[in-house]
């Protein structure tokens with residue numbers, strides 16, 4: 352039986368690896384940093400020891416360290432991170448202060464060792480989701496901060512790659528020695544950054560709740576425009592009527608008095624534009640890129656409303672023309688679809704300054720990361736930092752969102768699950 356002889360060493364190696372994994376998870380759940388340090392630095396069989404996973408629960412060392420703070424319940428299995436069950440008793444129980452404190456130290460240590468902040472367990476929970484569910488808010492905050500650091504780094508890497516791509520393209524244009532492959536980012540030029548990105552990219556991103564469709568693909572697709580929603584060709588929700596209260600409050604915050612000039616980017620169902628009209632603006636420009644939406648706007652007579660100017664096209668193509676003409680606004684609203692956070696950052700870092708009056712206000716639909724509370728919290732901070740860097744102050748108003756259970760029928764995925772909407776109001780810094 353040659354097969355058995357051949358299999359035996361492999362089998363033993365697997366057992367060894369599994370034991371190593373369990374040892375790390377156990378040390379994490381016991382908050383034994385001395386042992387963890389030794390295990391993480393000496394386990395040559397595990398190249399990414401800070402990110403091992405329990406096969407049953409999907410727990411990483413971070414999950415294990417945080418789950419150990421959960422007060423015992425009947426459904427909780429105890430040992431080393433094999434707990435994936437949600438407690439049957441949903442009343443939060445008091446957490447033990449000492450355990451919490453040792454968990455804080457362990458989580459900080461694991462993060463320093465390269466633990467990924469948003470790995471998912473079998474319950475679809477990140478370590479931060481778990482911390483929030485059991486009421487360990489100090490641990491939750493640590494995980495949010497870790498998410499902010501990782502996402503800021505990822506965004507910088509994206510920008511770096513774009514820059515690197517465009518540099519290479521420039522070289523191509525100049526007829527220098529560049530070859531076709533040289534237009535790709537050259538890992539040799541930034542080995543540390545590329546390594547870091549590979550590590551972070553292994554985890555699910557907290558990136559704004561974008562559908563898996565690119566902006567150009569979306570703009571090519573045929574839309575299903577209904578009374579209470581717009582869906583794209585893949586049933587992704589582009590705009591839904593439940594957002595009306597958010598749109599009303601955004602419009603009122605941006606245009607508090609009649610007679611102001613407003614620019615809206617992304618018409619959708621025309622909800623926010625309807626509220627802008629109620630404020631009798633002196634000028635009302637609308638940029639809309641999708642042909643189907645523009646056709647619907649015209650059908651509804653938007654092109655003949657006094658003061659309304661429709662710009663058909665992507666904001667990326669339309670705005671430079673407006674800046675060149677010197678057109679200025681008292682208020683700007685941004686709510687597009689299937690664009691990345693990088694696109695949004697480009698909008699506020701490079702375009703708003705040329706279009707908004709010094710005392711003007713601008714805002715955006717804040718749906719970034721809204722399919723998971725921790726992602727929403729992470730992206731609020733990421734945006735706040737980038738806005739600050741671009742020269743803006745932002746104030747957030749919390750608005751309760753109605754329960755949306757029935758709303759998602761026929762929609763590919765719920766892009767909103769968090770309880771409260773944080774409405775942003777941005778101004779130039781004093």
Ligand SMILES: C[S@@+](CC[C@H](N)C(=O)[O-])C[C@H]1O[C@@H](n2cnc3c(N)ncnc32)[C@H](O)[C@@H]1O
Nearest residue numbers: 617619620621622623640641665666686687688
């Ligand atoms: C979420 S909807 C806007 C909803 C709108 N706030 C309302 O109250 O109904 C997004 C809109 O942005 C448009 N859009 C997507 N990408 C765009 C781009 N790059 N430039 C301009 N408009 C864009 C979409 O076609 C869509 O109509």
